[in-house]
Amino acid sequence: MNIVVCIKQVPDTETQIKIASDGKSIETDDIKWVMNPYDEFGVEEALVLQKEKGAEVTVVGAGPQRVTEALRTALAMGADKAVLIEDDDFYGADPITVAKVLAKAIEPLNPDIIFFGQRAVDDDSGVVGSAVAEFLDMPQLSVVTKVEVGDGTVQAHRPVEGATLVLESTLPCVITAQKGLNEPRYASLPGIMKAKKKPLEVISLADLGVERDDKLEIVALNPPPERAPGKQVEGETGQEIAINLVKLLREEAKVI
Amino acid sequence: MLYDLTDEQRMLQETVRRIAKEQIEPGAAERDAKAEFPWDVVQVFRDNGLFACDFKEAYGGAEMGVLALCLAVEEVAKVCAGSSLVLLVHELGSMPILLGGSHEQKERWLPGLAAGEKLVAFGLTEPGAGSDVGGIRTRAIKKGDKYIINGTKQFISHADVADYICVACVTDPEAKPHKGGLSIIVVEKGTPGLSIGKHEDKLGIRASSTCEVILEDCEVPAANLLGSEGDGFHILMKTLDFTRPCVASQAVGIAQGALDVAVAYARERQQFGQAIITFQGLNWMLADMDTQVEAARQLVYKTCSVFEDVPKDLSKVPREAIRLSAMSKLFAAETAMKVTTDAVQILGGYGYVKEYPVERMMRDAKITQIYEGTSQIQKVVIASCL
Ligand SMILES: Cc1cc2nc3c(=O)[nH]c(=O)nc-3n(C[C@H](O)[C@H](O)[C@H](O)COP(=O)(O)OP(=O)(O)OC[C@H]3O[C@@H](n4cnc5c(N)ncnc54)[C@H](O)[C@@H]3O)c2cc1C
16 A cells, blocks of 8 residues: 655744745745644544555655755654655745645656645645545545554544544545644654655656646735733723623624 | 754654643642642653663564653653652663673563663662762662662652662772762562652742652672672762763753743733733843753753763763763753743743742752752863863
């Protein structure tokens, strides 16, 4: 069994994001990059199947050289090998382009399951997994919190408004992981030592024979409005304070 | 020479940072309040193979070296200094075996230690022997294939939970301590005559246990002697040379943890209509703190890089390594005390109460100036290298 996990490297959610001078991208200089948290669920699920079914796990990422770090982390967690599609100008590419490129790189790996995170926490587009399924003509089970692999089939759960949708599909297929699927492990110390010795293949867009043809463009990036300072509710007595609070909630916050 | 961390070291640092934040930080205040040994943290370290850091692969280790261990200690100490002692004491207690143990002894003890299944303590200090190792009175007398040990050890970290204690004893009362009078003997838990006395109630690092160890006609197989009789002083000194950078990295971690809290607080806290970080009198304090912590860190990393090449056996330690080891411990400990005290100042009244972690960090920092050689003793060592 072959499993592929696609990994996007994203800014750490704790990093302070600054908008670059072009007004449509972020300043990347001082950013700490990490594996997209939703992708970690995919890696963990793949590693469970590696143990249970003897599956071989390949992680695939695209972007500049720094993406190697996210791939090495997955290798240190236990993945068997990695493929980096190296391209300095890939961050922020049209998700459909990303999907095309990934599909091309994944196809020869002959996967039974391709895991994605249900979305990446940086641009929140949530498109790539589905688009790869389209390009490879595979069924897709999206936003799942449980995966059970049978003989040539897979069953998955998707939470829907408190209810659970149980999906079944043949293999090969694409699965996008939602929080709750599992508890991702940390890279272990022996894993870290072994990671460097594991194969990491670097290829280019030219190697894949893909040319970029982005249809979607980010035209502007606006920062969230600055948080207004807190306000202390005035009043002499509890009653007065309560009255003033209700007033503020109604007139200023407009929540009641 | 590449003046940076390796990819592996960086990944270890990132991983431990995350483990510390997710698994260790949440319980830090409670561990301090309850002063109970952090078995939950021991389990986290076991699960992630962290005990294996500085052990050879041949004995179940990861062979990542002393800098890697220090990186891990620093990250844990940032959020919970008491928990970082689990790694520190493990290294301190294991080091005499790494340095002086025979292949058989290493095969016997190290794999369990590398996995963290077994814990270990280091028994040097006595009521009459603190800074002055020459004051050791614990006596081991050889009888046939056994040593009979009598004496009392003071302030021994984790002796109550340890499976093994490396005990420093006088084996030749005629010889001077540093000229063949001392030996190190491994005493296993459960040996008749070994008992744990008083548990200390401490100012800081309260999750870590500190106990009296009583040896009363304690019979230990002669095969538990490390190296030869008389090697004790050298093993002790070389052990401390290796582990002082680890204490220094604990100090750097404590300081960085306090600095991070202070910076975040100073950004948020408003007085006189502005964030207090905008006051120069305050942000210069933060600038000094940041500079001191970084300087301490660089000294520790440099020291570690020198120690990567010092063989873990009974060979002599180069003077340069001894000098750096003492300097890193001295400077990092003084920095930790100063920076944590200033962090409390920056938080004002909130810094003084338990709602924020900096008062704990200030209490925790103090010990780094005392154990494994006080700051004064580090100066004695540095001066002797001039
Ligand atoms: C929490 C804790 C954990 C510990 N864990 C361990 C452990 O696991 N194993 C272990 O063996 N020990 C341990 N110790 C003991 C510790 O290493 C000693 O406390 C330390 O070395 C100092 O010894 P002392 O307390 O006897 O102080 P003393 O040696 O009596 O020193 C008192 C003061 O005199 C100063 N002084 C002494 N000599 C000189 C000098 N020549 N020049 C200038 N000033 C000097 C000292 O700096 C200090 O300020 C621990 C101690 C504590 C508090």
